Amino acid sequence: MLPNIALPVFRSLKIAGYELFPGAGDAGIDRPILPGVTVIAGINGLGKTTLLNVMLRLLVGPFNPQKVNPFEVGAKSHDLVGWKHARRFFRSRVSDGAVHATARAGISIGTHDLTVERALKDLSITYLEYDGAELDPTEAEYGRVVVEATNVAQRYDFDFLVRYLVFFLEHRIPLFWNERGQIEAFRILLCEAQLADDFRKMEDDIRTKDSLYRNHRWHVNSLRNKLLRERSLLAGSSGQAAKIAALSEELQALRTRETDLIKEINSLASERSSLRSSILIRKIELEEATRAAEGLQQGFLLSIFPEMSDTARHVFGSLLSSRGCTVCGNRSARGQLRLQRLLDHGDCPACESPPEEQEQHARHDDLPRDQLEMVAATVARLSKSIAGEEARVRELDSQLRQLFIEERAAKQEMADRLSVLRHASAELPATAEELQALEIQVEDGDADLAVKLAELNALYAQYEDLLAAITARVTQVAEKVKEKFAQYSKAFLSESCSLGQQTYGETLGESRRFTYPCFNVFMTSAVSPEEETERTHTDDVSESQREFIDLAFRMALIAAATSENARSMLVIETPEASLDTYFVKQAGQMLREFAAGESADGNVVIVSSNLASQNMIPALLGLDETIPEDAWPDASQVNARVINLLAEGAPNAALRDRRRFYEEFLEVSTKGRIAYARS
Template sequence: MISFPLLRRLKVEGYQLYPGPHADGVMDIQLGPGPWLILGVNGLGKSTLLFLMRNLLVGAVRVRPAGFGGDRSDIQNLGDRFFAVRVGDDARSAMGKLEVAFGGETLTVVRRLSNLTLVSAEIHGPGGAVERIDNEEVYRSALARLMHLETFEDALRIVDHIAFFLEARRPLIWDQAAQFEIFRALLMPEQSARLRTLEGRIVSADSSARNVSAVIYKITQDRNKEATRQKSEGQTRARLALLHGAITELKDAEEALQTQLEGLEEERDNARLQLKRADSEVAAAAQDYERFKFDTLRSAFQGIRPTEQYLFLKLATDRICLACGQQADEAAAIVQERVDKGLCPVCGSQHASSDGAPLPEGWRERARGTYAKLETVRAVLAENQKTYDDRAERASKSDKQLLDVRQKIETHRLEIHKLSKLLPAGDAEKLTKEQSRITSFMEQMKEFQAERTTAEGEIEALLADLKRKAEAISDQLQARFDAIAKPFFAEHVRLVYAPRDVRIGQSGKQFPLPAFEVEMTSGATHGDYVRRKAEQVSLSQREYLDLIFRMVLLNVLGESGGSLVVDGPEGSVDAVFAERAGDLFATFASTPNSNAILACNIVEGGFIPRTLQAYPGDQRSSRVINLLDQAVPTAALRDLSPLYMEKVTHILGDER
């Protein structure tokens, strides 16, 4: 039995996208069993919040696409600046904390959102035992252990193919290669790593045998056209081989640097736009402040003829005497002081109409507000300038590295051109040497084929055991699938155990691998037309069949429940099936130690009320994370906030 992750709490601090309910930079979401809804409008950060939960748990990595991958690593890096580039301060001080239960143990993990590095992790076990972790590799091993899996790669597969159903949907019921990898991890966790190693050996040996065969063919075709080389040829060719190898490595580095530079330039350009926007806001605020000062002076000079008024206004604002053209700071200060005290700016006497208040009512508050706004936008400008400088510097460094690599490639090419001219013409001994090479390559090919055969012999028994274990639970999975799917679909739908024979390499032995598929009887045509493929069903049916299959795996193979995190479950269903979808998630979330965390828009209809049907109206708000109150508002939300809030209140009060 596997311990699937049950998300219990998320805390985000210092991340500008989520100022929190009290606008203090803290969002603290208490989760636990049952359904949870993350409500918001487009652009408010619902998908980002779900992806944040996922990346706090596993880090900025993913598994390679499903399939037999040879000896290459299963883990691929994601951009570790995913969250940093979404805010103006690069998330320099932002932290994320996630609390997750695995059966009787609880994991708490903290990461920096600027680059998703691990800050700390703690595992609280039975009896109060605490294990503290501050190393990513140790953390990955601990996560696999908590889930009762052998490898972190398998834990990552379970998270992405079962627990999280995010914006970039990873199919499972429609991808038999993904199913094999999931069943390998779930049904044979103690042998999963061995199976993966043998897969890699088979694929690599098969690929090497085919590559050597291609080399043999080429040499056979070209051997009579090649000539033997002089004694110096060996050294020359060795040097050429080294240079060609170096160029290949440099080209790989060039491609990686080019990709990195494009990303950095995009970040820099985005920061430049933010900087220009902030600069415009500073200019506007400064203009407002100067206009306020000017209007104040004009008010003070009422009753003075326009000519004299103009002279004093220029003196007070520009501090230049128009009579003599000289700097007049002292005289300007005297005029300004008289204006501030409500006195005549010319002679300093009390105005005849003065009631004792030196300035109009509210003037100082307006002055302070105008100046405070100017200071605020100046601070934002300084922060954006810092962000832009940082991103521009990184882009510049990356560009320099790319230039250095390209210069090295060109240098190597010039040397290759010179060395190629040193190679001598051939002679009659070439045929014998080429035949010797062919014989050597044929021996290598036989070795690779033997290695593939040996690995196939070792993996055969393991795959047969995996197939038996899948067959042992197939009835249980099918029964559970039918029980969940029947209330949802109008058509007749059933889960079918359909193992398939595949080759792990492009040649060699075939093996039966466990797999399931769905059969749906069409209600749109005459007769009993059965649909089995993803392209034969609608988008909504495709997604919900996949979701139900994940629910089945969580229910049947989970030791103690788990979380199902879904982005946009309401988007593909109509008004009638929205209610059925709500019932579906409510039922799943009612199973012990399980929850459904759903991010959706504020939609009318039955989806939200039916999802929260187990909670009376006055309790429903406690099951909702309302991003209208906790995230930075969009332009639409700023204009229409009362309408959206009214809709939320209405929807949560609906007792469907």
């Protein structure tokens, strides 16, 4: 017996305060969703996809399935995680950050009524009502009531039904072409909550325990390999100890050599530092002595030629102080000696005139020779000391460079020896006590592995039983799924198309392979017009065929797996672009038939449609030639079933520039049921 799974069905939709959907008179979108087909009509850029995503997120909230690969549905875990775009997906589409924007939906799920309102800025729940009772607006409460109403095992299962059966959007993960997805659909749709939950938990437990088993096995095998290595070392370890002792002695000698080198480097570096300080002090003293000598010489020069100009005093002072000739730059002592000889005799230092020929007679003061000789001796001593110390510093620099080279070489040799020593030490056999402890670890590890493997095998056996139960459920509905698929696919595809039943193998855990039930598809083609051939991969069909096989399969599953009186909903994004002109009408009629459903209230089909040449709107609304004109819906019925984004959406540039064209297009598509006043 199949479970009574109920799918969510929209009864009403209200969007307020969202700039993308200002609505007529800036009142937002606020309308009932009637049984049957509802068309979202618009052009590119008016927000059709955004509106469909509002509907999706009203149901699933700010969560996504946790999965590494989106095509491996349920293959890694059955958990939901926070959607990373929840706080910016709707906010980024408007200028005010959607700070006051809300979306509210009235929803029927089986016999239960639910009202949920979410803030579009972050998808948090702002209002929650269930069967007439207002609840705390929390995700926990929402998850509890949708699981109860849908009759599934957990919120992940509700999320799966919404994403993979109810919604058929542009960026969708295929269900039919995804065997793993088929298994998830069978588990949730065809199994009562307990069986579905047991199967889910069993898969997750097997993955967890298999991972633990493999990790533990790796650890035990590492210990086992170590034990084998130690035993091998023990058998051939006679000369290893002597080799290690020799290496240890070499290493110790290298360490001693390194220590000696460091001491010598530190000693020479200290001496060099002291010398550099001494040289600095000597140079300061030399500067002071040189300046004293210059002062004495220039004072004497000024005393004997008091009328000498500043320029002459500077020139002769430079010669006397050994700074060289200011005219030619020569720094030899020749000029200084000549000047001193002339001054000793009172001759003019410039023209060499004797005193009796001079108009400005020189005074006969004596040169302060004692003071000059003392200062000169100091200058000579300091210059010699500085030269000697600088020579020693250069010598120390050379010695230190060589010592640094030797130190680096010693360090590298030590590192090489240490590496060899460690490798050799690692090859030493363990002691008897260490070997015994290792043997015990391996034995205990093997015992634990045996226990874990037994637990895994027990889980495998239970999983086989659960898988058999699911396979039986698939067999139970297989004929109805095939029948409905053939009916639906005929409306979408020109080729003859049917479903078959088969199995496929998949590994669960590391190596245990199980056989799962699934459906495959057979189709005629241009080269095989009479006989259907199996299409096993998406590359075996065209893109449009792939899309509509997947849609027909979803519709068939819904029809076969839900009870006859249960209502269903499909939300589909712009399918007409992939259809030939003839099949636009066929598909529209088929979606109307699906919307009529088998229940008294009928199903809901919400389809977005672009105002383009491949226009499905007449077929969706029952306004085409397949229906007698007197049976066409009237204007009030059409307006109740069209969410007209030309009127309720924020106009983009295309609509502002060509509004009349698009409005006339919609008028024609609705046979004048939606009309615009013309001035």
